[in-house]
Each structure stands twice: as structure tokens, then as C-alpha cells.
Amino acid sequence: MNEFQVIDSVMPDVPPPSAEQLLAARERILAAAPVSHVSMAGAGRRSWTGMALVAAAVVLVVGVVVALVPRSSVEPVAVTPMQKLEAAAARLAATPEANGRYWRRDTEHVVRTKSDHGYKVEERAMEALAFGPDREVYGWHEPVSSKPYTAEDLKAWRRDGSPKLCPARGCDKNMPAYSSTDLEAGLELADGLKPTLTELRSLPKEPAALKSRLLESYRPQVDTERERWLKEAASRLITSPAAPGTRAAAYLLLAKEPGITVVDDVPRTFGLDGLALQEKTGQGVRQIVIDRKTGHVLGRQWLAPDGVHHHAEIVRKVGWSDVRPVPPAGCVRCTTRL
């Protein structure tokens, strides 16, 4: 964890706005920015490319509005989770991506388990994965904290004199961080499908075309059956450095795969609040949670068969910049090359 992450994690945070506050702010701001007040001055200076992109963006927004607004003012049509996902995917596809030499993703891993002392604890760790311009890969896992998450266990822990719970920051002074398991996988999406960064960035941005392109790499001799292989590839694509349009297409591809449903009422145990691509597996339920407004992936969470959340991976930061990632001091084998 670098100094900025320390400041971010230690200094007090503010609670998110309530739905009422958000609505009030929205009305206040958008009331001051009505359509009729928009100046078209400077339109003549715009390039044809710019105009085409504006048109595309407006079409996307119109598409979103068409998807969300009931077709009849008399008889409102319910907005389905799938329609909301399509709107979110359109927003993601329209997102301009920041430029930079390095792509980096910081994910917080949260696991609910039982500690050596017998308390029910929530273990938190940060995991970083980054790719650089010269095929370099960076990846490390850094334990942050272990703390009781139920009132009873917190009380018991305090009663016992608040013993140090591990894994946590400071538990292992010789190895405060270690190599991430994602480091070796690099850009591998599924068995037999390991594109270069350039190939990944040029994948199709339309669901059917993306599906065809991915399946070109499927070989029947791999251990995984075709449907499972495709789901794995598309799921990994969502949190990869792929272009926003490709990631949006991966959402829609997955949503149409058998066994996957789109839901809009995910439990917020770990603070993830959004639409989810949900799949039931032998071990329970896996949810990929997507921000309703921006279309960006918020994280993944897993529920046990009894419906209890036990594990989440929350995307804290992701994107491109010119800042070269620096693994924590003492981190062994935390960089490699593709």
C-alpha cells in the first residue's frame, strides 16, 4: 500500500448520498442545464470525426432513453433488469478511455471466515494487477486487516484483550506482500486463449461478433466444455484492459448465455450496489455486479447455497495512466513479462 492509499484508507470517509439527496441534486443541476440553453456556437469548428462521434453518443443516449421510457404514457411498461443492463452497457461503450502507458486494476478482496481464535472474521486484502508498454506485468497481494464482523464476535474479541488477528498488515514483516496468482495468468482469458494486449484491445465491440471471435480459439480437446469455456473467457474480459465497447459487449454476451440471469436486487453485504449478472454454480451463486449509471464493473461476489455472502472482490480503481506501478518493498516475484 503506497502513501496515497494509506491516506485514502485512514482519513474519514463520507456516507454516500441518500436517494432523495441524489434526486434533489440531479433536479437542481439539470434544471439549470436545459436543452434550450445549449449553445451550438462552435459547431462549425467541429471536425467530421467529432460530429460523427457526437451523433453516435447521442444515438446511444437516445437508445438509453427509449429503453427506459415507457412506450405509452397511459400504460407504463416495466423496465426490466435486462433493459437496465443494455442501458448501462451503452453508457460504458460510450465512455472515452483515458490514455496512458500502464493499465492497472486495484481490487479489494473480502473473505468472511473463522479465525484461528474462533471469531467470525472478515479478512481484507488488496490485490494489484498491471500491464506495461514493454510486455511487463505487475501483480501483488497485500493483506490489510482481519476483524470480527458480528457484534458478538467483536465483543468476544475485545473481552479477550483484542488479540492481533492475522492475516493483516504488519503480521508478516518479512513478506508484507506477495506475488498475485493473476500475475502468471497475465492476459489469459481461458484455456488456449491468451491474446496480446494489442489483440485484446482490438476485440469486437458487438456481442455476436465477440462471441464468434472468442470461440475461434476454443479447442474441443481442452478440459472445459464449450459453454463454460466461453463464460469464463467473457467473465475475465470484463475486468481486463479490453476497450470499453468490448467489455460492454461481454456483458450482453454473458446475459444471453444459458444459466445466467440479470438481477437488480443484489444483497449489499459488501457494499456492492448495482445490476448483476448472476449464475448458479455447484458451490452457490456468483454475481458480477455492474454500476447502473456508468456501466463499469463494481466487483464480484459469491453466495453460499444457503444465501449467505462469503467472498467478494471489489474493484477500487481501474484504468490507464503514465504512472509505473511499484510493488511494495520486499515483494518477491511481483513482476514478470508476458
Next chain:
Amino acid sequence: MRAIKCVITAPGIFEAVFEAHYEEIRRYIGRRLDPDVAEDLAAETFLIAFRQRERFDSGLGEVRPWLYGIATNLIGRHRRAEVRRYRALARTGPPPDDEGHDQRIVDRLSASVTVDRLAGALARLSQGERDVVLLIAYGGLGYDEVAAALGIASGTVASRLSRARTKLREVLG
């Protein structure tokens, strides 16, 4: 890059910009000043952004740093309140109603860095140094984005950061 200027001038897209960035701008302001004023100043940020949308130059950066820049300018008008807040935190620690307080208490106990010490160190930074540090820490901006947000050269970002690091070293190690 040029398309972004056009995009921000389209009203429908401005709404999308609001949806995408309002909460993070509000959070950034709330963490630097006070949650009570964050609502107003975040709204003010977007109103200024809308009024100045024709001035937005995509050649100088993306929409997000531009919004952070406007928010940082507004925070600058309340710099005394910001420093007062850090000094109060340095005396008393985090407010009891800080939502993340319970979640982070164990982290803090196990970490050598505490809110009071860090708040005291932030209070000792100059406004320019604090802007650079907190745009990176709270906003997650890269150095180039900080330069674009504040309208300063990348070298100035680096030198402010270097001075800030020297002052923070005692706390952050």
C-alpha cells in the same frame, strides 16, 4: 480526444457526465471539507462545468480531471475551514458518525498511521501541496491528470509532491 469537447456540450451527455461523476466529486469535497457542505459544492461544481462547457478543452485532458479541478478551486475558497477540520481531527480523531470508522478501526489499530497524526500533517501542507496529494489520494488521478486539473505544469506537480512527501514522511514513514 476532440470528440469529448463535443460530447460535453450535448445536454444529454452532460446528464451522463453528472450520473457518472457526481457521487465521486461530492465524496472528494466531503472528505476535504465537511459532508454538510459537500452537497452544495458538488452541485456548484457541475453548474460551473455546465456554464463553462464551451471552455472545456479536451486537448488538455479528460472530463473527470476537469471536474476535479473545478471542485478543487471551490475547496480553495474554504481553505481555512479545511485546515480547521484537520486540526480538529488531529485533536479528537475521527467523528463518531464516520461511516467507515467501525470498518477501519482494526486497520488503524494495526497500522502505525492514525487519523490524528495524518490530519495534523495534512494541516501543515500548503494549499497547493494538499491539492496535489489529495487529488491523487482521494480522486485517484494520475500526475498528468492532476496537472490538467489544476492547470499547472507536470514539473510543478512533481515538485509540490516532493515537498509534501518530505513533510508527510514523519507520519507515513
